[in-house]
Amino acid sequence: MNAPIEFIVTASDSGARAGRLKTGHGEIATPTFMPVGTRAAVKAMAPDELWSMGYRLVLANAYHLALRPGAELVREMGGVARFMGFGGATLTDSGGFQAMSLAKINSIDENGIRFQSHLDGAPILLTPESAVEIQEQLGADIMMALDECTPYPAEHRQAQKSLDLTARWAERSFAARRSSSHAIFGIVQGSVFADLRRMSAAQITSIPFDGYAAGGLSVGEPKEAMLEMAALSASMLPADKPRYLMGVGTPSDLLAAIAMGFDMFDCVLPTRNARNGSAFTSQGPVSIKQAVHARDSMPLDPDCQCRTCRTHSRAYLRHLYLSGEILAARALTEHNLHFYASLMRGAQAAIASQNFKAYASKVSAGWSRD
């Protein structure tokens, strides 16, 4: 089997590294942020807009797409990227996260996760093998092994049981791959327990995955615990494979995680916050509904060159948001994703010029809070 992806570290600066991830659907500069397109659509965005902002890799979800429209249909339509009309590559999450986020409608045993569809109650069984089969049908450039995303809080004993199951599922996931054109990543669990994170990392990295992810973070634990566990996980992941921190995070979380040596990220924050009227800016977060913006003719972010900031005032965006106009969600999402893309581009350049620490300090200084 030829390697379905290739990863080259092109520069490193202390712990941070910049690189290139080559896939069958193009090359991605790292560190990279993946917009979340759960149902084969990044909410409120058109695929050419994602491309214009520089995104070359988006995330979709195997569980959601298996239920609707069905993985077989997506396969017929040429895979999830082509189905979406996106010119780049895709990574699919396996559905392991939904074992936690949709805990009320599933049960887990050795074999896999038994869901009742959140759409119509129909039963669906996700096993390590079926999750890989679905992701192959979806045509993901990068598949994720089925894991059990340990909920927070979890007792040590429960978290250990969970990571052991995840390790067995990782073996089965890796063995289940049928095609050489899809990479597969393993996922480290271990909740907020350092010994368990180490144990899980040892188990998962013993399998020759194409990349490795730290999962089970940003699920409710304190920020300090998240950062500590992320750093510990990163330190145990091999340097020659991409490292993916799942579900994280704020702009400052991303800078911290890049410094730990992570290469890939996904998070709903830029898109979900946008729909709630909240923008990330070079000067910190802006809540557009606030009355202070009612007559503000300035853009969301004077330092931003996105379409929203070139076109609309805060006053107009506030009006759109209060009026429930779809354009409010669009404009703020586009701005936030532009902000995240710029942050990643800035980080790549700073690492290449051995300047990452100064870059991180400089951009963070602009944020009053996030």
Add this chain to the structure above:
Amino acid sequence: MNAPIEFIVTASDSGARAGRLKTGHGEIATPTFMPVGTRAAVKAMAPDELWSMGYRLVLANAYHLALRPGAELVREMGGVARFMGFGGATLTDSGGFQAMSLAKINSIDENGIRFQSHLDGAPILLTPESAVEIQEQLGADIMMALDECTPYPAEHRQAQKSLDLTARWAERSFAARRSSSHAIFGIVQGSVFADLRRMSAAQITSIPFDGYAAGGLSVGEPKEAMLEMAALSASMLPADKPRYLMGVGTPSDLLAAIAMGFDMFDCVLPTRNARNGSAFTSQGPVSIKQAVHARDSMPLDPDCQCRTCRTHSRAYLRHLYLSGEILAARALTEHNLHFYASLMRGAQAAIASQNFKAYASKVSAGWSRD
């Protein structure tokens, strides 16, 4: 007072005519369809997309904008076009239509329309004078005189009373204009009664408005009555001024109305139907939710060059619609507005080449129904 707009008929073909409408915010080729941007936003669209599709004139609503964000605020922000970030011109409806559509929350007397805000119940009085003042604050290139949009059905006596009030309000509206940079159009009422339509047209055209509209149509009356009254109204409007048929209609309605000599149109159909999953195509309407589209890799309309048709399959659009993705509303709205813009461009070209009847027959033949 210099003329705030200039209208030149450049070609005519039987009753249909093509022309150019010059405003302070650019020139508009007629016949023209105005996308509806009630709250200073065409639902689901960005202003540069409207521009790219060829739209140079959009409609906004004085009543809605007066309530939120307030006409004075829009004035401060440079007027509604600049507030929206739209590079073209705007026409504002006065709020007379809301006298009908929001009948439960208003009462009408000689002085004007007394609303209780649909947002917070606050009282707002729209008089002919205040409606003009608001529209001047909104910076509309074309303002509409306050009218009473006669509901359907109406008895002859009620319709006559209503058009007499509209005529008195038209005088007051015309007299209320304070600035030479805003055109103002009068509106003909008369429900479905030919004698009343004639009477109203005589009253309204006796005032030297910059253009004339037929109102009170497409409000529930049978299609035949609408077309008959529209034709009658058009025949009584002066040939040297733009003629605007308000609130109409389907693609075939538009072709019929162009043949009557109307120059301007607005309607929520392309935008509202889009959000309900319905597309206008060269082969007739397409309801994207239908199961027949589930595995259809064809675009909405094989003859269409819009972004949606260049990018997305029917299968994907159906998936977006069923998943409640914002992109469904966007993609279908963009397609429908592109369809309407193309229809108008086709009509302009056909009139210029004395070929309108053949054009109308040819495009109508493609529609199984609409």
